[in-house]
Amino acid sequence: MDELDLLKKDWNKPSQDKNLSAKDIYPMLHKKSSSIVKTLFYISIAELVFWTLINVSPYFMSASYRAKLDMVYTNQTVFTLVNMISYGIIFLFVYLLFKAHKAISVTDSAKKLMESILKTRKIIKYYVIYNLVVSFFAMVIGIYFGLKNNPEASRKFANATDEQLLLMYAVMIGFTAVFVVIIWLFYKLIYGLLLKRLNRNYNELQKLEL
Numbered sequence: 550m551d552e553l554d555l556l557k558k559d560w561n562k563p564s565q566d567k568n569l570s571a572k573d574i575y576p577m578l579h580k581k582s583s584s585i586v587k588t589l590f591y592i593s594i595a596e597l598v599f600w601t602l603i604n605v606s607p608y609f610m611s612a613s614y615r616a617k618l619d620m621v622y623t624n625q626t627v628f629t630l631v632n633m634i635s636y637g638i639i640f641l642f643v644y645l646l647f648k649a650h651k652a653i654s655v656t657d658s659a660k661k662l663m664e665s666i667l668k669t670r671k672i673i674k675y676y677v678i679y680n681l682v683v684s685f686f687a688m689v690i691g692i693y694f695g696l697k698n699n700p701e702a703s704r705k706f707a708n709a710t711d712e713q714l715l716l717m718y719a720v721m722i723g724f725t726a727v728f729v730v731i732i733w734l735f736y737k738l739i740y741g742l743l744l745k746r747l748n749r750n751y752n753e754l755q756k757l758e759l
Contacts, residue, residue: 575757579653579662582750585743586650586669591741593643601636635683642676659754666751673744677736682731688725 649669656662696706709717 554579574753575659578753579656582662582666582747583650584651585747585750586653586665589669589673589743590643590646592743593639593646595703596739597636597643599637611703620665638679642672645672650687659757663751663754666747666754669747670744673740677733677740680736681729681733685725685729688728689721692721692725717722 600664646669649672652663652665652668656665696703706714706717
């Protein structure tokens with residue numbers, strides 16, 4: 550049991566010094582909340598670097614991968630524009646998290662700290678939803694154009710029966726769903742644990758405000 554838990558245990562006891570204990574608890578909640586948001590910020594930067602390397606490295610290191618990618622995304626202007634928008638949104642998310650950390654670091658009000666925590670939770674929530682939606686549509690579009698622009702795949706689709714087409718579509722949807730679920734689990738593991746701790750701090754702050 551850490552020092553904060555001991556103080557909360559003492560604060561919950563009927564005592565004339567309850568206000569003093571609350572004043573002792575707030576700085577620790579403030580410090581822990583600031584530390585959590587800073588960690589979220591660093592994770593977001595690491596994620597940006599990771600996905601950039603995953604997307605960019607194979608393109609420059611593998612001629613066959615580059616040829617397949619060019620075959621899927623025949624319009625390079627659209628492909629470049631989509632990438633710019635995607636990374637622009639990720640940079641915006643990183644910037645918003647940085648601002649949230651700064652806001653928590655300088656605030657000395659429990660109410661403002663709670664507002665900053667709520668804002669951070671919303672930023673993470675919208676970012677995860679955005680990534681899941683983008684991942685789903687990117688997979689669907691990638692598979693569609695990959696099959697459409699592949700002569701062998703196009704020939705198989707043209708000669709396939711209705712049952713075979715249904716099976717192929719089911720496999721594609723299932724593969725896309727599994728991919729999106731894996732990404733969701735990744736975000737739940739990475740961001741979920743930190744948000745859970747941040748929510749716990751928010752609840753403790755609400756008790757202090759009563």
